[in-house]
Amino acid sequence: EIVMTQSPATLSVSPGERATLSCRASQSVRSNLAWYQQKPGQAPRLLIYGASTRATGIPARFSGSGSGTEFTLTISSLQSEDFAVYYCQQYNNFPLTFGGGTKVEIK
Amino acid sequence: QVQLVESGGGVVQPGRSLRLSCAASGFIFSNSGMHWVRQAPGKGLEWVAVISYDGSNKYYADSVKGRFTISRDNSKNTLYLQMNSLRAEDTAVYYCAKEGGAEYCSRTSCSADYWGQGTLVTVSS
Numbered sequence: 072e073i074v075m076t077q078s079p080a081t082l083s084v085s086p087g088e089r090a091t092l093s094c095r096a097s098q099s100v101r102s103n104l105a106w107y108q109q110k111p112g113q114a115p116r117l118l119i120y121g122a123s124t125r126a127t128g129i130p131a132r133f134s135g136s137g138s139g140t141e142f143t144l145t146i147s148s149l150q151s152e153d154f155a156v157y158y159c160q161q162y163n164n165f166p167l168t169f170g171g172g173t174k175v176e177i178k
Numbered sequence: 179q180v181q182l183v184e185s186g187g188g189v190v191q192p193g194r195s196l197r198l199s200c201a202a203s204g205f206i207f208s209n210s211g212m213h214w215v216r217q218a219p220g221k222g223l224e225w226v227a228v229i230s231y232d233g234s235n236k237y238y239a240d241s242v243k244g245r246f247t248i249s250r251d252n253s254k255n256t257l258y259l260q261m262n263s264l265r266a267e268d269t270a271v272y273y274c275a276k277e278g279g280a281e282y283c284s285r286t287s288c289s290a291d292y293w294g295q296g297t298l299v300t301v302s303s
Contacts, residue, residue, distance in 0.1 A: 072240075105282075105289035107223070114273055114293040115215075115223065120282045126291060158223055162287045165237045167213075167225040 073097050073161050077170035083178040090146040092173045094159035099139045103163035106135055106144045109172075110155045118157075119144065149175070180204040180292040182274050187297030190264055200257040200274030200294055208232070208252040211277035213290055214259050216270035226272070227259065228287060237287075242268075264301045271296040 074097040084090045094104070102122040107115040117126040119135035122142055132147040146153055154177055159170040186198040200212070214226040227238045227248040236248050247260040257274050275290035282289045 101284070103284035103286075109223075114295050115275075115290075116293070117278070117289060117291050120278060120289040120291075124281070126278075160223070160225075160289065162289050163284050164286060165228075166239045167228070167287055169223040169225065172222045 072166055073164055073168050075159055075161055075168050075170035077159055077173050081174045081176060083176050084149050085178045086151060087148050090149055090175055092144040092157055094142040094170050096140045096161055100161040100163035102138045103161060104142050105160045107158045108155045182292060182294035184274055184294045184297035187299045189300045189302060191303050192265060192301055194264055195262045196299060198259040198272055198297060202255045207255040211288060212257045213275045214248060215273045215275055218270045266301050269301045271298050
């Protein structure tokens with residue numbers, strides 16, 4: 072099983088600042104990496120697939136990068152609606168696996 | 179617009195069974211692979227199972243293999259999860275999710291572009 076490790080667990084950021092979230096895979100997942108956003112009481116929402124492609128309707132302030140085992144989600148200028156938990160997921164191998172999540176909170 | 183509506187959750191005793199359903203609309207259901215993903219209270223996301231567009235291929239997490247069965251009825255646009263021999267650790271919100279198109283996929287599987295709102299399963303005596 073591929074283990075996905077996200078860091079940090081919690082990120083405190085002021086509105087308008089940049090946020091950088093990391094995700095590491097225990098073995099290569101090529102570019103088969105997705106990022107999801109989840110707000111309290113809501114279902115996850117797909118932000119990024121293929122490591123760097125924004126899903127439909129996702130604002131340009133969200134960007135993804137990386138391949139192999141190291142990945143990054145960057146939110147260029149945090150808006151109030153961006154405070155949430157973010158999960159990475161690899162879909163290169165079964166079982167599909169998620170990282171433990173990064174909570175982005177207001178500083 | 180794509181809609182996924184889960185149902186069938188509730189409180190069940192350990193060792194008993196429950197069947198979840200996910201009613202799909204707004205897309206061609208028979209063209210899309212479908213996933214179940216769960217989330218224990220206060221915890222992260224855990225992938226549970228996937229079924230191919232025609233039901234011919236199914237894969238499961240080790241934690242549910244042999245106890246859970248994913249299936250679909252394309253004539254009813256409905257996805258199912260039959261859960262047997264339930265344990266306390268199966269307590270979670272269960273989400274169904276639709277696979278994206280080819281560009282969302284690896285050779286193995288796909289990311290999920292739409293999710294339902296989830297149904298809560300509580301396993302307790």
